[in-house]
Amino acid sequence: QKEVEQNSGPLSVPEGAIASLNCTYSDRGSQSFFWYRQYSGKSPELIMSIYSNGDKEDGRFTAQLNKASQYVSLLIRDSQPSDSATYLCAVPNTGNQFYFGTGTSLTVIP
Amino acid sequence: DADVTQTPRNRITKTGKRIMLECSQTKGHDRMYWYRQDPGLGLQLIYYSFDVKDINKGEISDGYSVSRQAQAKFSLSLESAIPNQTALYFCATRPRTSGGAPGWQHEQFFGPGTRLTVL
Numbered sequence: 001q002k003e004v005e006q007n008s009g010p011l012s013v014p015e016g017a018i019a020s021l022n023c024t025y026s027d028r029g030s031q032s033f034f035w036y037r038q039y040s041g042k043s044p045e046l047i048m049s050i051y052s053n054g055d056k057e058d059g060r061f062t063a064q065l066n067k068a069s070q071y072v073s074l075l076i077r078d079s080q081p082s083d084s085a086t087y088l089c090a091v092p093n094t095g096n097q098f099y100f101g102t103g104t105s106l107t108v109i110p
Numbered sequence: 111d112a113d114v115t116q117t118p119r120n121r122i123t124k125t126g127k128r129i130m131l132e133c134s135q136t137k138g139h140d141r142m143y144w145y146r147q148d149p150g151l152g153l154q155l156i157y158y159s160f161d162v163k164d165i166n167k168g169e170i171s172d173g174y175s176v177s178r179q180a181q182a183k184f185s186l187s188l189e190s191a192i193p194n195q196t197a198l199y200f201c202a203t204r205p206r207t208s209g210g211a212p213g214w215q216h217e218q219f220f221g222p223g224t225r226l227t228v229l
Contacts, residue, residue, distance in 0.1 A: 008150065031214050043200055043220035044153070051215060088152060090218070096160070097168065098143065098202075098218055102152035 003027065004091050006101030014109050019076040021104045023089030026070070033065060033072045034090040037083075038103065044088055048074060079108045113137070114221040116201050122227045129188045131224050133201030141204040142184040143218065144168075144176060146197040153200065159184055160206075191228040199224045 006023045013019045025033070032051050036044035050056045050063040050072065062075040076083055086103040093099060114135045123129055133142065141160050145153040155168030157176040165178055173195060177185045188195055202218040
């Protein structure tokens, strides 16, 4: 079992719709969870971090965490063409090693 | 601005050559990481270091070695490059603590990447 798993997509949504991205992780001791956005050929940039069960909102982005189910998700509301990118879920394990999912490719169609 | 830099940004080399990729940071972070990224495979951890004397292997360390010359510098070497090491390589840093928050709350900060092609 991989440390972090994501649906690789690709995911296509129309402009203005909600995009939903999902991630599961294997280390029950993990305390922090991160979503990064990566444009092709560029380095990952942080979108959201979440530490506690429940929802965390930042502008059009909402991260959701359920530690019992070992599940973290990212919702993007009012999706824009500029949101088209690959989204990476990252989960540090108890040894401070960061593990990344394979990423979900999102395309927002104008 | 405090930053993470990588050199070179692009490199084409031949099979069997020794290659060094360098990473420098002005963020003052203790922890540094090297990743490779292949299409569709996400980021795979090669090596990581929590300080100058603490270096650890990641998921895919075979064929690679590292050197932590100082807190701010972490180099990745390919002793004898092979074509399946063609990939995009990223260096990342992470603070042990910052702004009063514990280290486990902090994200990684990435350099711009090095695109390596081994012919």
